[in-house]
Amino acid sequence: MKELVKKSRLFQYVRYVRYINIRYGRTHLKGKWVFLIMSLFKVRVYSKDDRFVKLLDEAYLDDNLLYQNKFFYYSIDPFKTTQKINGIIGNMSIDYGKVTDSSLNSLKENCNDKQIEIIDAIRKYANRIAAFLERKGSGDFDMAVQSYYNICDCKAANFQDAIQRILFINQIIWQCGHRLVGLGRLDKVLYPYYRNDLDSGALSEAKVRDMLREFLLTLHYDYWFKGDALSGDTGQIIILGGLNKEKEYEYNELTEIFIDLVKDLNKPDPKILLRVSSKMPRKLMVKALNCVKTGIGSPLFANDDVIIPALVQYGYKKEDACNYVTSACWEPMISGKSSEQNNCQKINYAMPLAEIIKNSYSYKISSYDELKEIYYMNLKEYIHGQVKRIYTRKYQEAPVLSVFTERINKEDISENTAIYNDYGVTTVGLSNVVNSFLVLKKLVWDTNEYTFDAIIKACITDYTGNDLLREKIKSMCNLFWGTDNEEVISLTNEILEKANLFIDQCQNRFSLKIKIGLSSPDYIAEGKKTGATPDGRKKGEPLGVHISSEGGRAYTEIINFASAVNTGGRNINGNVVDLMVSPGFIENNFDKFVDFMMISMEVGYFEMQMNVVSSKVLIDAKRHPEKFPNLIVRVWGFSAYFNELPEEYKDILIERALDNERAA
């Protein structure tokens, strides 16, 4: 026990080092000291040109899982990492099909010297692990030993080998400092091996389940280490099912097994995303809902009927669009062909509005159209500024990821050599702007109930002494964002269109395209920087994100709204409908809820996730965390243990649950 405490404390240091590294790098003063001190604790940060090779040569081999696991070996040495020089490419998935279906040596053909060096280093590392396992003399791991010895020379021999290889390469990616790396379409990748072994009698269905269970638990093992901005934000997402080029819905037994296992394991990570379509069989949706209704927050639903055409229209090749996966959470990208950095900048729609309010004395606004005009002027300037910053970003080389990514030449993906290299921007606050505009329109110009100045003044004073007005505004907003009112929809699309246009204007000089999406992790951080807005939101309060169920809006209405919002053009970087659902609601109305899900795909939402939880449980868990060690919630695009969230995130969830129940 003592050992464990000591170890976990050390782990905290390690986390801190990683944080400093990512934030400042070693050249920063703060970084320098931390690294100096940490070197006393055997922490090593490699910085030379051969840093990846060195790192793999020296990574310590952990034996913890050896005693716990029956089939697979996995080890990350958290004390060793590479120094951050420029941005580290992450937030993407590689195509693990390349790991299972080819030998590493065969990949050398498309590699430059640096990448060949890395492949050799991987071979050495693999041999070292094989020898280590042999030395440990545990007969159980014979198969794993073979996997490690053969990874360079042959393709995977069977199901178990395929999984062991995936784990091995996954471990290397984490080891080399890449964050938020997804797992891709594993039901598809693993299926041939599964089928083969089952047909030949080498494996039974039960054993397959055992292996996949261990696979998921192994990926979950370093949960504390893998979390990014928040614990739970690991990016370990498995993509299941989906339409193929012929527009047929494809899934298999492994799709179902993955869903079953995630439901039974009741762990927040790895998480699953189910690509859905109105062509999918109802029974698969039933399975997925049985998983969601446990409250685990997974799977996220991505609607192929909408997403694939949008990707094609944007410019992805048809066959690639059908093979989309997502970055850590919800941003579509192409399996094995993208190095797209889909979360590299944010747009806060409310920021330019807050600026107008702050400087209201310098504007003369006497009509709704004038207000919009001035807002768009400000928005334009703001977006141009944000976009410019994207183009000054530099990424450091990523030889490991490069090896497994299809490229136009042999160079590193940090040189934009992947087939797709576009950037993705996430956005917050659109709902606040839409609601603010409509509040002003109604109160000032339609009914003359208030003057423009009076409402602006209320915002400047953060609604002090204006509780009544604020309450009135808040209840008005229930009729705006997220409803299928035509005025709301057309205003939303108008703003999106402007944002697209302003991005276009920056694009002439550059070749890489920029996508935007309605979902973002930054609703709290950006909210803190943004002054009060005319939708009743006080200074510093979180901004709106996703398309959320608020004010007890009927789910059908939210889906209608989401489907009417333009998700074409550049607007493909993730658009999640985020539903709060009372426990028991799905259960008590199961068949009808399945109907709703099946029809919703036809109506045409982009993506959907659900938090199935009651305010009572959340409030209790906030007060008595010890009673709910395993309570899982959906945060922005991932699931996490409620107890590990910062208080403000807990409060938001409680507020949303209460809101949902009040309306019921």
Add this chain to the structure above:
Amino acid sequence: MNVLLSNIQRFSLQDGPGIRTTVFLKGCWLKCPWCSNPENIKTCLEEYVWGNEIKVFGFEMSIDELEKEILKDKKYYGDKGGVTYSGGEALLQIKSLEPMLKSLKEKRINQCIETSLYAPKENLEMACKYIDEYIVDAKILIEKSAKDIIGGELSIYLDNIKYLANHNNSIVLRVPLVNPYTVSEQNLFEIRKLVEEYQIAKIEIFRVHNLGEKKYSVLGRTQDVGLIIGEKAIEEIREYLGKEKVRVICI
């Protein structure tokens, strides 16, 4: 033509088959002590005080607008779902709704009514031309108690249900479980008699909850949901009324 409503609830899953929109029409002849929508009883707008504000229960809406609202969720209705008229007593304003009922019938939208049947017979006769499904309350079927407790003339109810049973076979009987008013031995006997007489195939029973408490207090009234009924008692009632016919619902 305008109607007086108290609410429109979309994605309503407990008021008839499929996914539905439930329209709550204001106005009712009865005064059930357990009524969970007391704001739906009066046939006029009702002001009440909420914090520092004066608010109003109820709003008027033209039937054109109402139809538009109902059609917003058309895609979700499928073959089974549609619209349910509830209340209050939906039959009381049904004449004003007639052009819309007709239009929705032409559009093949399934129409259901949730009714106490305490309403003029001619209203019911008119409704029968358009309505596909009936959810009919069975509250107190003892003449004197009906008058004393819910303020209703039982003969109106019996007359109407007879007419309905002869003209439409899609009746679901809905029984609120209020101890002792509706679950007394004699009342249950009368309900069973009714079920047998009209060969009613589906019965829904439900516990009455006091979620309406807040509304009662702002309206200056009190609610009486009766004494607690245990799981075992509910099972016995199911058994008595015919287990295979009875479904316990939560509303």
